[in-house]
Amino acid sequence: MRYKSQSVAYWYFAVAMALFGLQLVFGLLSAAKYLGPDPLINVLPFDVTKVMHTNLLIVWVLTGFMGGTYWLVPEESRTELHSVKLAYVQLLLWSLMGIATIIGYFFRYGTGNKLLEQPLPSKLVIVIVMLMFLYNIGMTIRRAGRLTTTEGVLLGGLALAAILYVPALLHYQNYTVAIFYRWWTIHLWVEGVWEMIQGGLMAYLLIRLSGADREVMEKWLYIIVGLVFLAGILGTAHHYYWIGVPSYWLPIGGMFSALEPLALVGMAIYAYSAIRRSGLAHPNGLALHWTVGSAVFTMFGAGLLGVAHTLPSVNKWTHGTLITAMHGHAAFYGAYVMIVLAMISYALPAMCPERSEKGTALGYWAFWLQVGGMFGMTLAFATAGIGQVYLERIMGMGYLDAQLKIQIHFVMLTATASLFTIGVGLFIYDFFRYAPKFAVRTDAQPDLPLGVAANN
Numbered sequence: 001m002r003y004k005s006q007s008v009a010y011w012y013f014a015v016a017m018a019l020f021g022l023q024l025v026f027g028l029l030s031a032a033k034y035l036g037p038d039p040l041i042n043v044l045p046f047d048v049t050k051v052m053h054t055n056l057l058i059v060w061v062l063t064g065f066m067g068g069t070y071w072l073v074p075e076e077s078r079t080e081l082h083s084v085k086l087a088y089v090q091l092l093l094w095s096l097m098g099i100a101t102i103i104g105y106f107f108r109y110g111t112g113n114k115l116l117e118q119p120l121p122s123k124l125v126i127v128i129v130m131l132m133f134l135y136n137i138g139m140t141i142r143r144a145g146r147l148t149t150t151e152g153v154l155l156g157g158l159a160l161a162a163i164l165y166v167p168a169l170l171h172y173q174n175y176t177v178a179i180f181y182r183w184w185t186i187h188l189w190v191e192g193v194w195e196m197i198q199g200g201l202m203a204y205l206l207i208r209l210s211g212a213d214r215e216v217m218e219k220w221l222y223i224i225v226g227l228v229f230l231a232g233i234l235g236t237a238h239h240y241y242w243i244g245v246p247s248y249w250l251p252i253g254g255m256f257s258a259l260e261p262l263a264l265v266g267m268a269i270y271a272y273s274a275i276r277r278s279g280l281a282h283p284n285g286l287a288l289h290w291t292v293g294s295a296v297f298t299m300f301g302a303g304l305l306g307v308a309h310t311l312p313s314v315n316k317w318t319h320g321t322l323i324t325a326m327h328g329h330a331a332f333y334g335a336y337v338m339i340v341l342a343m344i345s346y347a348l349p350a351m352c353p354e355r356s357e358k359g360t361a362l363g364y365w366a367f368w369l370q371v372g373g374m375f376g377m378t379l380a381f382a383t384a385g386i387g388q389v390y391l392e393r394i395m396g397m398g399y400l401d402a403q404l405k406i407q408i409h410f411v412m413l414t415a416t417a418s419l420f421t422i423g424v425g426l427f428i429y430d431f432f433r434y435a436p437k438f439a440v441r442t443d444a445q446p447d448l449p450l451g452v453a454a455n456n
């Protein structure tokens with residue numbers, strides 16, 4: 001750790017870990033309901049557990065992004081954070097909001113707008129927290145007078161994510177209008193500005209881990225972000241096919257969203273070639289697994305499995321089925337879960353001196369059990385989804401009859417999700433098992449490999 005205030009990141013990561021664990025509890029509960037009679041139907045029905053599952057995901061991933069940013073900005077701008085106190089107040093407010101919102105869902109207090117179910121008071125707290133966060137980071141950079149491209153892309157993504165949350169604050173009477181604007185937040189987040197966040201974190205990690213030349217890495221980062229926007233903005237229309245808007249959105253959505261994988265393939269090539277060209281200059285092989293893993297899994301979950309159902313001719317059958325859940329899991333995991341776990345794996349040894357810099361054996365088990373488990377879950381959702389589409393949408397079988405026929409796939413989902421959960425459990429255990437000690441290392445550029453210090 002080169003700057004004392006980077007220690008703030010640890011507490012953000014710790015909160016993220018706890019909420020990640022809780023997210024899986026509600027995922028397993030949601031899956032269990034597919035398996036047979038539901039003894040909890042009057043207390044915690046499927047719609048409630050699913051909302052808790054997805055909202056916890058969004059909250060903990062954003063917590064991870066904020067923690068990652070608080071770690072990265074002091075290093076990139078070479079200064080302490082503007083206000084450590086503000087960062088802690090922000091974390092407290094954010095955590096209280098998250099917990100209160102989840103408890104509120106238990107009492108059916110929410111808006112019912114998928115993924116944006118947060119009631120208005122929670123949404124206002126989210127806006128306040130985002131403003132505090134951006135102010136703190138902005139002031140830090142202003143004081144330092146140094147903004148790198150990597151940092152700029154990361155912060156651009158975070159600021160745009162906050163701006164794109166604004167449509168979610170408004171209420172629309174007309175259902176078509178409500179859905180139309182919902183995608184300005186959800187789609188432009190995950191297929192637009194969050195990819196800038198992923199790209200920024202990935203560039204930071206690759207520069208540090210591989211020792212690749214910063215100038216080259218940042219040039220490619222611009223190209224990738226350019227490709228994201230080129231396809232991603234009009235690609236929003238792949239959510240407009242069946243919502244009651246004019247039919248010209250069909251070709252626009254199909255054409256532009258089919259181009260979206262370009263940026264994701266670009267990102268995977270970028271990660272691979274950085275390692276191939278520059279080798280591994282840093283001992284932390286575990287962080288490298290998560291970083292390159294994120295690029296490859298994104299290409300699979302978002303790129304391949306996204307494009308698999310993005311054309312109108314396919315989506316008219318698959319829309320809103322378990323095919324969507326298949327893609328949602330693999331894409332979210334690869335792009336956003338894995339990059340947060342990469343940042344944590346990279347930063348943790350500097351904050352917990354007893355940890356091995358290379359990563360622990362347990363850490364590698366956590367990696368492979370998660371990757372294998374999530375791959376299995378994706379296949380379980382895929383086989384269930386294909387069955388559902390044929391039986392329900394093509395053969396015209398009733399929804400519940402079709403669900404009975406595909407129930408076996410949920411046994412596979414539960415089995416693979418259990419492996420995944422063990423992997424997450426190991427990661428969380430590995431995170432907490434060494435106590436943090438926030439000692440600043442005074443030796444020159446301690447986290448940079450020799451020979452690349454001049455570039456960084």
Ligand code: HEM
Pocket residue numbers: 114115186190191238239257258260261298302303305306307308309310311315318319320321324327328329331332335
């Ligand atoms: C990291 C990037 C991505 C993430 C995290 C992601 C995640 C998701 C999620 C969670 C949904 C469900 C949303 C909802 O119903 O509210 C969804 C839907 C969808 N995604 Fe993605 N996605 C990503 C990238 C892509 C890409 C690149 C494509 C196309 C090439 C794509 C195509 C689709 C389509 C067509 C749907 C609508 C499914 C339906 O009609 O039910 N996604 N995505």
Ligand code: HEM
Pocket residue numbers: 024027028029030031050053054057322324325328329330332333334337413417418420421
């Ligand atoms: C123990 C592991 C997990 C289990 C058992 C699980 C199970 C489920 C189930 C059953 C649903 C409802 C699907 C439906 O609507 O029919 C769901 C939704 C969802 N889960 Fe998970 N999940 C797990 C982990 C995760 C993880 C790690 C992520 C993020 C990477 C995630 C992201 C999502 C998303 C985005 C949705 C909404 C999909 C949609 O648009 O309908 N889940 N999950």
Ligand SMILES: [Fe+2]
Pocket residue numbers: 187191235236238239
């Ligand atoms: Fe989309």
